[in-house]
Amino acid sequence: xxxxxxxxxxxxxxRATVAELLAHGYDVLATDVALPSADxxxxxxxxxxxxxxxxxxxxxxxxxxVVHLANIPAPGLRPPVTTxxxxxxxxxxxxxAATRLGxxxxxxxxxxxxxxxxxxxxxxxxxVDEDHYPYPTTSYALSKVTGETLAEQFAAWSGIPFVGxxxxxxxxxxxxxxxxERAWKDPQQRKWNLWGYIDQRDAAMACxxxxxxDVEGSGAYIxxxxxxxxxxPSADLLREVYPDTPLTRDIxxxxxxxxxxxxxxxxxxxxxxxxxxxxxxxxxxxAG
Numbered sequence: 001x002x003x004x005x006x007x008x009x010x011x012x013x014x015r016a017t018v019a020e021l022l023a024h025g026y027d028v029l030a031t032d033v034a035l036p037s038a039d040x041x042x043x044x045x046x047x048x049x050x051x052x053x054x055x056x057x058x059x060x061x062x063x064x065x066v067v068h069l070a071n072i073p074a075p076g077l078r079p080p081v082t083t084x085x086x087x088x089x090x091x092x093x094x095x096x097a098a099t100r101l102g103x104x105x106x107x108x109x110x111x112x113x114x115x116x117x118x119x120x121x122x123x124x125x126x127x128v129d130e131d132h133y134p135y136p137t138t139s140y141a142l143s144k145v146t147g148e149t150l151a152e153q154f155a156a157w158s159g160i161p162f163v164g165x166x167x168x169x170x171x172x173x174x175x176x177x178x179x180x181e182r183a184w185k186d187p188q189q190r191k192w193n194l195w196g197y198i199d200q201r202d203a204a205m206a207c208x209x210x211x212x213x214d215v216e217g218s219g220a221y222i223x224x225x226x227x228x229x230x231x232x233p234s235a236d237l238l239r240e241v242y243p244d245t246p247l248t249r250d251i252x253x254x255x256x257x258x259x260x261x262x263x264x265x266x267x268x269x270x271x272x273x274x275x276x277x278x279x280x281x282x283x284x285x286x287a288g
Contacts, residue, residue, distance in 0.1 A: 003027040004211065005063040007094065008070030009044055010036035013109065013170055013203050017067055018042065020204035031058050032070065050086055055093040059101055067207045068094045068108035072140070075113070080139035087143035088150075095150055099158035107210040110148055110164035110220050112258060113141035118192035122242040127251065128194060129259035130166075130222060148220050155218035163210040163267075164220035168196040168258055170203050176275035183229045184281075191241050194257040195228035199273035209267045221263035226271045227254045231281035 004021055008014040009030035018040045021028050031045045047054045049070050059066060071087045072078050078086070091108065098106045115128050116135035123132065136142040144166075151162040183190045198206075206223045228234055233253045238245060251257075254276075263269040 002064050003029060003062050005029045005031060005059055005061075005066045007031050007049060007058075007066065007068045007090075008109075009040060010034055011069060011073065012172070012200055013167070013207075014069045015040060016200040016204035017069065017207045020201070020208050021067075024208060029058070029061060029063060049090040049093055052093045052097070055090075056097045056101070059094070059097045059103065063101070063103060065103055065105040065211055066094060066098055066107070067211065068106060069207075070094075071109060071143070075138040075140035084139040084143045084146075087140070088146050091143075091147040091150055095154045095162070099154050099160055103160060105211060106151070106154075106160060106162045107207055108147070108151065108162070108164055110166045111141065111144040112166050112168045112193055112196065112222065112224070113138065114144045114148065114166060114220075115222070115258075117141065119194065119242070120192075122245045123194065125246050125248050126194065126238055126242070126257045127248070127255075127259035128222075128257065130220065130262055133220070148218075151220075152218040161215045162218040163213070163215060164218070165203075165206055165210060166220055166222045167203055167206075168198040168222070168224035169193055170200050171197045171275075172200045173275075173278050176278045179229055179231075179275060179279060180281075184231050187230065187232070187237050187241055190229055195230045195234075195237060196224045196256060196258040197229050197275075198224050199271065199275075202269075202271045202273050205272070206263070206267065206269050209269055213267045215266060219266065221267060221269070222258050222260055223263055223269065224256050224258040224260050224271075225274060226256055226260070227274055227276065228256060229275065230254070
């Protein structure tokens with residue numbers, strides 16, 4: 001079995017990714033700076049990836065590829081300087097160690113924030129795609145833009161494929177029940193990422209597909225659900241909240257405004273999960 005190291009294994013995306021890889025026959029080495037609150041099905045090796053020596057030790061343990069999810073996961077959780085320096089250090093250490101050790105692939109968590117989030121300034125167009133990059137507005141987003149630049153250079157130096165996943169807001173079924181109160185009543189509440197999200201199970205699937213896809217060099221792909229969090233048509237939302245932002249193509253009634261076409265084409269990523277299977281909405285139809 002191929003041995004994959006999953007960093008940040010105790011986090012939401014990490015836990016789901018460990019489960020996804022185990023279900024598909026991979027041997028998983030899970031690591032995090034903190035131990036998880038629940039059993040992941042494999043032991044979790046504690047390691048601080050801001051320490052280069054610990055990073056090399058983890059990735060040198062018969063690992064063939066890495067899914068690197070360990071970072072401060074959002075702006076505002078730490079002081080901006082801490083977020084930028086910690087994330088950049090972790091990314092550099094993992095990328096450098098992976099190339100020195102000859103891993104066959106690096107999959108890592110970039111972010112939708114590289115595209116201009118929060119959209120206090122209206123997006124130039126919608127659906128927002130990979131060409132809206134780079135537009136960092138926070139130190140967190142800047143750490144991810146820096147990571148994508150690092151990945152591009154390490155891939156060129158080493159010949160190892162680097163796949164960055166620009167995850168939208170990662171959510172699960174427990175959060176979907178909150179949408180009527182926290183999203184539907186006021187579209188302004190979720191405009192910051194064009195009402196996007198990604199189910200944690202689909203985020204994990206994207207990680208696995210990124211390990212398996214026939215790719216070269218370095219690429220970064222938007223990973224979002226096929227729909228928005230809202231029970232209103234996407235085009236109507238855009239016209240109300242961002243009236244000067246043009247739609248560049250026709251979209252389905254509830255289609256995402258974060259374009260996932262490139263991830264579908266290159267990685268084979270097609271989201272399988274939606275809040276609409278968990279929560280009923282008079283406008284969007286019954287759960288199912």
